[in-house]
Amino acid sequence: MLSLCRYLLQITQRKDFKPLAQTRGFFPMDYVGTIIRPPSEAHSLLLQISLGCSHNGCTFCGAYRDKRFRAKPIETVLGDIEKARTLLPSPTSLFLADGDALALPQMHLLKILCAIKDKLPWVKRINSYASPRSLLQKTTNQLIRLRKLGLSRIYLGLESGADEVLCSVNKGACASQIIEGGKKALDSGLYLSTSIILGLGGKRYSKLHAQKTAEALSILRPQHIAALTLMILPETPLAHSYAGKEFLPLSSHEILQELKWLVAGIDVDKAQFHANHASNHLHLSGKLPRDKENFIHLIDRACAGKLPLMPDYMRSL
Template sequence: MRYYGDVYRPPSEARSLIVQVTYGCSHNTCAFCSMYKAKRFALRPLEEVLEDFRTARPLFRHVDKVFLADGDALVRKAAELEVILDTVRELYPECQRVTCYASPASIRIRTDQELRRLRDKGLTMVYMGLESGCDAVLERMRKGNTAADIVAMGQKVRRSGMALSVTAITGLGGPELMERHAVETAEAFNAMNPEYIGMLTLMVEPGTPLHDWVADGSFRLLTPGQVLAETKLLVEHLDSPGSVFRMNHASNYLTLRGTLNGDRPAMLETIRRAERDLSCLRPEEWRGL
């Protein structure tokens, strides 16, 4: 197996076979993100991708899951993705799911028919970053899309029959946009009704514009108490029946999990208990990405 640079994957892909289909991120300008700054985006030669899958087969007796890295595998030509998926199915008949990151831009260039065909070939779920449902936050963070754009692409994925996992980041609006960020992010989740909702908590990475803004005082971070208040407001406004909600990333101060909407009261009670006793939060020095 050959990997170029740092490789990132969602927490739920910890036990997946990971093969790079692209290098880096096709957008790579988000002000808060440092993940792919050391790489220039490129499509990996198809034969190299297929060779890695062939090489891995004798190394692993059983492969349940495959994750197509890096940041935006869906941007490849649909015909090439079909070849990759056919190869996975041929070499790993026991594989239950194949997933990848997808950006709103890469979803937009795929036709509905292409997405359905990729689903039929075995691409069962994509991970997409919403980050915020507030356009003012998205613009400042250089996301490159409006909330309406992102919601429309999430709905497009769901129409194809693929599962959709969407993430957002608490604290991304700072104190000034805290309420709008919480409420409008919940509204965006509700409009997409994804199978999975994941919440991270903002961490400032060196080498990013956000790091510079924090240093010069033009962006203020939320306190842990404010993060809890924002999270409570978001959860209060969530109305996405059946969505599995997870806030259990290493960046989070508080762990929350449940299935909407039934588990919302219990999650709100967990937040209220944490507000009464901040000592139960993850210490700052234990947070990570």
């Protein structure tokens, strides 16, 4: 679940950040704590229907450590939807925060999506993070019902295709479960965006991480793959492992090698591939398999020092 996945995501903790609906100054939406969203949701209306992450246990993630997962009262959410009716200009996409909105009971989600459809007819796409567990707990028919009410894009954090890595970071799901959850979203007609994290296995698992992640993506075949690069956040369990020298992070060149193994190993018919997040050392953006050779060429040039890498002080989540 953003993933990170949200890790994978853009943390809007800057003091000058205000979610979209607040920037208009027309009405105060009910936002609790830090709101995290994928970078691609920068122009979406942010509707917070739940708090936190249902797992909240990944060792690298600092996204929702200040929140216990729970649904927001339906009256609060319906009140926010009512307030958003006055929003101008009217964004055509809406993002359901926080980290695992799809974990809410089906009836709760149906009420919210029906209210959005009724009150905010200008919203054409409703997008959300989802954990593997929340996808697996819903039937395909339930997901289809949500899609018919406007649910469009699901952001699912694979992080790694290697169970050794997923276990070491306490992801709470193994690769086959994440793939099964993602396939269910695809079978329901939803657009699937999947994130992975370069460097997540450290030196110990680097090659395995790249190879197994490429394998998992080749099985899952999401429409969009987002590759982020690990950043060790203070006060996380991973930071403590790093301090204790139990976790050995990759150098920037080792990350590039891992990226090359990953790109070379992905076998899909058609997928957007983006490694252009603020955490990445080398930015790649294009389609697979169309751009595979070019990506590898760019990575080789970067490894040879012929392309500049993003300095660490400029990288962020």
